[in-house]
Amino acid sequence: MKILFSILREMADLPNDPDAVALALNSLGLAVEEMDVVGVPVPGVVTARIVRMEKHPDAAKVTRCFVDAGDGEERHVWCGATNMQPGDIVPLATLGTTMPNGMEIARRGILGIDSEGMLCSEVELGLSDESSGLLILPAESPLGVSPFEVLGIEHDVIFDLDLTRNRADCWGHLGVARDLAAHFGMSLRGPRIAGTSSGSAKSLDVLIDAREQCGSFTISYVSGIAVGPSPRWVASRLAHLGMRSINNVVDASNLVMLETNQPNHAYDADVVSSFRVRLANEGETLTTLDGQTRTLHTDDLLICNGATNAGVGLAGVMGDLHSEITDKTKALAIESAWFSPDPIRYSAIRHGLRSEASIRFERGTDPNAWQQAAERFVTILRETCPDATLHAGATVVQTASCPVPVSVDVSVKRVESLLGIHIESERIVSILNSIGFVTTIKGDVVTSIVPTWRPDCTQDVDLIEEVARHFGYDNIGKTVPNSAVHGRLSNMQARRRILRRVLVGLGLDEAMPSPFLAAGDLATVGLPEDNVLRIANPLVAEESILRTSLRPGILRSLKYNQSHRAPQIGLWEIGHVYPKSDQQLPDETEQLIIVVAGGDVQTSLAQWNAICDALSVGTQLDQSRIPAGLHAGRSATLARGKKVVGVVGEIDPLVLDILGIEGRVSVLEVDLSVILNEEPKPVQAKDINRYPSSDLDLAFVMDDSIPASTLQRALRQAAGKQLVSIDLFDVYRGKGVAEGFRSLAFRLRVQGVEATLTESQLAELQKACVAAATKAGATLRA
């Protein structure tokens, strides 16, 4: 929202110091995004008339202009523009002038003929960001004077405010001026209103059908209108505020809105002399001021000519093109209404048409601002239409939906207990009064009538914020609460941190790919796509599916790095997956994935061992269940009893081929919701067994179809409590071992529990182990 310093200073006696005002705005919560100084006169630039123009045969692109700057001297200037003709009055930058962009005007020649200055455009004078040639000044302008003076361009400062959603009132200068006046302890004058002497009473008929959507509709009758150009200062201010000058009536309407935050519309009172506010009919159309014909929705609020019931405006959004005032307009019907915010917001959204008016209505305007707005309208008009008269008897129709002033109680104690600082009740009252609240105090309670321009203030905390804002956030002080809570990580969070460090220790980099997938991404990595959730309004179609697996994303990252000559990488991610559930929310869980380019089944098993060790967890490998998308011969599920907590192995070579990834890729996926939430009990110490231990080396031949773990389990059971450790130290296939079999060599370290094992005890143990192995399907290798 652009706010002009000059308008603020008309409304209140603010310090003539834009920096101080900007600081105040920021401290009031009206954040200044940008501050622009505009319309600074350029000394040395004067008005001059083009006396005659000549082309030079050798310089096609430039024109020789002979100008008169009112001092009787004819100056010669080369000029590259084409929009001027003899007789035009234009700005002349005389020799020695420093232009706003820093360029100095020096005697410069083309073809040996000197130029004695420069004719200027609006851009060159710093008046605009764009122009299409020289600035042509009004024909009757005096010569030799500053064009800024001729144009009535005010040296001004624009504050571009980033307004928060609650401050509807600050969409008009008046709201901003009110806050600043209170801040600086000045009284608020408001917009200048003068000479609007009311003529004879004149009331136009208004009928409101849509009483829920339209809370108030007022029509003021203004006679004595002559449509023409605006005073220069009006056009200049509008330009600074980003609006184009149209004519004195439209400009006054716009300026009043920008000043008072009251959107308004002026109709030719001879064309539209009665009004009706209703909802649009099915299929009804309206051509708005921007020239577009719009088919209306039955929720759109329409302002109609009471006589014809034809639409003359999409209420709160934009007027009808055919009801615009014309050169012939002699009297105006000025509409100032209050519309319910939501219907206007939806209308604007439906028609993709957020206008200056709709922005204000959808935030909430003041239903009682219409009269001041009408008076200001006429005050501005009277500069160009001295006969303009605001007639008494304005029509004011209000419905039950029109906001009425609310009363809010604030206890002084509550102010203190919420802000943490004692503020005297007198101070609270004076702050609230200074921004338009009408207060009474009774004991500890300040009762305030909230002004209708502050629809955001509905309960005590809102008023406490107002007190805090004007008391100054910086003046409230800083204390630290005494926390009875001990800061710490939860068990799960602490374990997640251990996990992260193990992963880093394993040399793996954390990846963070997008959790959004394209249709087919899951299928590509061999996973089902039937339990996915979709984003209803994705940014792009490729990101419309919520992942149910971390695999597609991290494999994409792996592929990306491989194609950038980083073949040996290992990546991990800890992130959420969101499979569909039968509840309202997905079955969201946290998962871990590790992939290593060039890694194999050993890589992933070693990683899992390290993680199990660090987190004191364990799982069984179940190769009978082949995880989807993994190498059927080199992968297994990680099970805890019947529950699957993850998968381990290698990515299916077909998947890698489709993705264009070279070499093997090891993979480990674990559901962390299980692993991290466990709270392992502290391990209880055992006395060191100091009896000497012995090693039993036993090699067995066993069918490939029987997992080695079956044999290991059998040996472990047979060795019983004497077993210290069991290691598979050699696996052999080939000569001496039948096809389809392999030799598995285990080293069992055994130790007596109560005494050193004797030779015969050892022999017995070995016998038991061999018997158990035989039962498990293995044969002792000779």
Next chain:
Amino acid sequence: MTSASTPEHGQLAQALADGIVQIREATTSDQLRTVVSALTGKKGPIASIKSSLGKVSDIEARKELGQLVNDALAALGVATDGRSRELRAAEFSSQIESERVDMTEIAMSANVERRLGRMHLVTQAMERLEDVFIGLGFQIAEGPEVETDFYNFEALNMPPSHPARSMWDTLFVESEVDGSVVLRTHTSPVQIRVMQDWPPPIYAVMPGRVFRKETPDATHMPVFHQIEGLVIDRGITFADLAGTIESFTKAFFGPGFTSRLRPSYFPFTEPSAEFDIRRHDGTWIELGGCGMVHPHVLRAGGLDPDEWSGFAFGFGIDRMAKERHGINDIRDMYSDDVRFTEQFS
């Protein structure tokens, strides 16, 4: 003491003197071993003197001579140990010399390359932030990333069709009731979940992933991270909020940094503020939003606003990482490009 000089005395002194010379003159450990076994062995000079002890009739003289024999053996032992250490040192020094390597050459070889992995910059920043808040007495809460409209908006004082909802460009998840499930646009829904699940007093921070319908550019990502803080206790004030922000600022950025609050607006806090951090050079960085928890929000969390009050604050984590490491384009941080990741140990 009878100190008679018997022939045995003379032989012993001579054997000791000779022995020490031989030990000193040994040039290798092997030679030393040979010399020593010859000197102290069964056929050695000391042994023969020892064996003649029996012939000494005087008990006192025999005792004395016996003691002298033991002293001689001990002296030879000391000399042997000393010489042995000298010889081994010399022998190892030649071994050491023969084993000399160029350490820089080894340092550069692939065998010693044990590169640790890298945590994502966002994770690093998140852990640093968590640690600072743990130090300030906060616990850490987490919540789902796919949320209901209730937690993301309604409980945060934004009933359906509340205009302030447009402050967030929301990604909606397809569901039975249109618009009832969203990808959380902020970490604030966790506030409500914590209020519902944890008995007050509550001192918690809630880091996590959030989503907006925003086209990625150098400073925005549709998926990014925030940390939210929530304090609920009896008698919590706006001054407590300002003081907590200040403590955090000093703890996280350093003692030379300060903070300020500026009035702002959020539907879920009242009064609301933006908080800025002042750098050493006097410039301010806008960090995040905060305020006193709105009574409607306390009620949605199942708490009585007349008994409990509190404050909340929140800010972006990605930006902290971006600032800390001087990253120009936030998209680089999400590229998973090892060439980028590798820089940050």
